[in-house]
Amino acid sequence: MLLLxxxxxxxxxEGINIYKGILxxxxxxxxxxxxxxxxxxxxxxxxPVLFIFFSFYVVVQSELLVLGVILALxxxxxxxxxxxxxxxxxxxxxxxxxxxxxVMNYIIKMDFILPMYISLIGLNYLLVFILxxxxxxxxxxxxxxxxxxxxxxxxxxxxxxxxxxxxxxVILTLLIALHYSI
Amino acid sequence: MxxxxxxxxxxxxxxxxxxxxxxxLAYVACLYEGTxxxxxxxxxxxxxxxxxxxxxxxxGKVEMPYKGxxxxxxxxxxxxxxxxxxxxxxxxxxxxxxxxxxSSRIYIIDVKTNPIKPKIIKIIExxxxxxxxxxxxxxxxxxxxxxIYISALGNSEGEGPGGILVLDHFTFDVLGKWEIDRGDQYxxxxxxxxxxxxxxxTSEWGVPNTIENGLKLEDLKEGYGNRIHFxxxxxxxxxxxxxxxxxxxxALELRPFHDPTKLMGFVNIVVSTKDLSSSVWLWYYEDKKxxxxxxxxxxxxxxxxxLPEILRPFNLIPPLVTDIxxxxxxxxxxxxxxxxxxxxKYDVSNPFKPVLVGKVKIGxxxxxKTGGPQMLEISRDGKRVYVTNSLYSTWDNQFYPEGIRGxxxxxxSEEGLSQDKDFFVDFxxxxxxxxxxxxxxxxxxxxxxx
Numbered sequence: 001m002l003l004l005x006x007x008x009x010x011x012x013x014e015g016i017n018i019y020k021g022i023l024x025x026x027x028x029x030x031x032x033x034x035x036x037x038x039x040x041x042x043x044x045x046x047x048p049v050l051f052i053f054f055s056f057y058v059v060v061q062s063e064l065l066v067l068g069v070i071l072a073l074x075x076x077x078x079x080x081x082x083x084x085x086x087x088x089x090x091x092x093x094x095x096x097x098x099x100x101x102x103v104m105n106y107i108i109k110m111d112f113i114l115p116m117y118i119s120l121i122g123l124n125y126l127l128v129f130i131l132x133x134x135x136x137x138x139x140x141x142x143x144x145x146x147x148x149x150x151x152x153x154x155x156x157x158x159x160x161x162x163x164x165x166x167x168x169x170v171i172l173t174l175l176i177a178l179h180y181s182i
Numbered sequence: 183m184x185x186x187x188x189x190x191x192x193x194x195x196x197x198x199x200x201x202x203x204x205x206x207l208a209y210v211a212c213l214y215e216g217t218x219x220x221x222x223x224x225x226x227x228x229x230x231x232x233x234x235x236x237x238x239x240x241x242g243k244v245e246m247p248y249k250g251x252x253x254x255x256x257x258x259x260x261x262x263x264x265x266x267x268x269x270x271x272x273x274x275x276x277x278x279x280x281x282x283x284x285s286s287r288i289y290i291i292d293v294k295t296n297p298i299k300p301k302i303i304k305i306i307e308x309x310x311x312x313x314x315x316x317x318x319x320x321x322x323x324x325x326x327x328x329x330i331y332i333s334a335l336g337n338s339e340g341e342g343p344g345g346i347l348v349l350d351h352f353t354f355d356v357l358g359k360w361e362i363d364r365g366d367q368y369x370x371x372x373x374x375x376x377x378x379x380x381x382x383x384t385s386e387w388g389v390p391n392t393i394e395n396g397l398k399l400e401d402l403k404e405g406y407g408n409r410i411h412f413x414x415x416x417x418x419x420x421x422x423x424x425x426x427x428x429x430x431x432x433a434l435e436l437r438p439f440h441d442p443t444k445l446m447g448f449v450n451i452v453v454s455t456k457d458l459s460s461s462v463w464l465w466y467y468e469d470k471k472x473x474x475x476x477x478x479x480x481x482x483x484x485x486x487x488x489l490p491e492i493l494r495p496f497n498l499i500p501p502l503v504t505d506i507x508x509x510x511x512x513x514x515x516x517x518x519x520x521x522x523x524x525x526x527k528y529d530v531s532n533p534f535k536p537v538l539v540g541k542v543k544i545g546x547x548x549x550x551k552t553g554g555p556q557m558l559e560i561s562r563d564g565k566r567v568y569v570t571n572s573l574y575s576t577w578d579n580q581f582y583p584e585g586i587r588g589x590x591x592x593x594x595s596e597e598g599l600s601q602d603k604d605f606f607v608d609f610x611x612x613x614x615x616x617x618x619x620x621x622x623x624x625x626x627x628x629x630x631x632x
Contacts, residue, residue, distance in 0.1 A: 001444050019271065021266075023267040024267040024268060025265075026267075026631075027378075027630065027631065029266040030631055030632055031443065033377065049380075079184070082184070082272065083270075083272035083352070083475075086270050086272070088266070088269055088327050088328050089268055089603075090268075090269060090327070090380055090415070091266045091268060091327065091377045091378050091630055092378065092379070092380055092416075092432065093378050093382070098267070098268075101268045102268075105268070107342075148198065152193070152194070152198055154601050155188075155194055155265055155271075156187050156188045156189075156190060156192070157187055157188070157269075158184070158185055158186050158187060158188055159184065160186055160271075160272075160274075161184055161185075161186075161187065165184075
């Protein structure tokens, strides 16, 4: 149960980070592309699924702890070099453009490692991760579309770094929990 | 130290930026070039906080280490464009990027550590600028999506084509020339963009060899530009050019609408060779192409004598519209007439039919006062307009041969337009050009959200 809760927390942390898809979604809606904006939320939430098949081919269950430590360590450069883990691309308000640059940055930042790892713990955990992320993103976009003052506050928070720091902390907790559950 | 918040001066939209706290400081480019005074140019820090005991005074300055830079336009290293949906919000508005128009040297000045004692933290020498970009005589600075963009009037020999170079956001290294396919574009001056629609627009003054030693009437025929160019911002390719009247010369300041869903903007024409009038043109996207039409025309005035030598053959005082600025709500366009000494305020709610709603007279040619209103800067809330009086050293001396003493005034623009009599900054023998307001102003930031 603890593992499930920790997984959900990780997903919520990622989902609140409006720099991970929500901004682009809101932007598309601003330019009159409401459906594309909502589709983009779905895409960003379901993207981890694409990477889980890869994880089953390259790792085995027994290495979960070792991989977990590597995962935790991968957050160190993210925390130190947070400014540079990004490529802006362009801002054309279209779904394909948004997807292109989102996926590009998803890979640059190696964001796929976390859902890959969670999928190795169990596919039900990955399901929780994806659903919690989707619900969080939908909630956040509804809030920021309707309350501009909240939008202004949230856009100014260093959410990428908040996500890095809190994710590193939750992952370490998850590792400890995993260690005692195995 | 890892910041929990991004820069509080960034706003996602112009509407939200209008609610920003009012500016407390203004940074002003001051120069001695052309004055005969052997001193170094400087950036002055002006107290613009009405509640402060030092209101309207110079409370700090940073002097350039070299002489003859001719400080002119400058900008921020980062601005609200960082909040575009895929922008880099890790940047902060911390450094002023200050090029020398005559020297091509670039100063990076930190105003965060101590805003009233700015400090130069990096100097990019002209040699590096020329070697890496091929350009010289640097003008407009804009904080762009993937770097800092600076326009240049020409090449190292003082000829064309002029263009745009890019600096790295973090290291300020010169990354190189921006254009890949410029087509027949030769003259350069100002530039700005509409980020969501991936459009850049550039304008035309003249090449350095034509402008640096003063205006020669014989050059008006072919030595100055009258076109604006539209570019594909991503592919760095010119897509269309528009000529703004065959008789017109010097298409200078570009003011795109701040609302990024509106593909239009204004540009000022300094002079018509037909009758010395000035005009403002609206450029807009319609029927899958760019169009432009004249929306404001300001005629030259009859002279009552006492004209500078360059104007004697005409016996007219040209308005010389040398700067325009658009409020963040895209509602009011301010126009400075450096020749006739007026600042005009137009309601551009219907951009095709601007309505004159306010006017202030401050100096002008033959007025006996020092210079006329030239550079304009509007506060983010649109309630104040700051004005300085120098255009360009050699041209200052031609149109105001009695000399220009640098000044800065403030206009109240909340209702109509009137001069704030409590605000006057005297820069003495130094001349004053561009103003930048702390936290941003109406010509510093680009926005991605309406």
